[in-house]
Amino acid sequence: MNTIAKPLPDLSDPVTAPFWAATREGRLTVPRCTFCGYRLWPPEAVCPECQHAEFAWEEVEPAGTLWSHATYHRALDPAFADELPYVVGLVELTCGLKMYGIMRGDLTGMAIGRAVTAVFEPVNDEVTFVRWALATGG
């Protein structure tokens, strides 16, 4: 049994804090530049298009398609050794942005292009991670 605590996000970081506040409520959000409208993922301190430093966080559909995936047989971080082997998916969200996440659930039939949905996985009262699962019935 692994006893190493898994790394948690820094909730005091203003660049990412809105994301974690939303996942706690089961919502998936991404930043949009309030000057030029560019939407990005992952969040950055300044807009890569215009260098503006203010963003509005927009809720996006917690769904997309599997763009790529990899199965980890060795833990790059020893804190994840208890989950081996695990699958990390790169999901192309319905809004077009791409987001990495650990895959959960039955992955039978997993393939590039399969529909996936977000799974909001609380790890404590403050942090809820976004994982992904194959969509069913679609």
Ligand SMILES: [Zn+2]
């Ligand atoms: Zn911008």
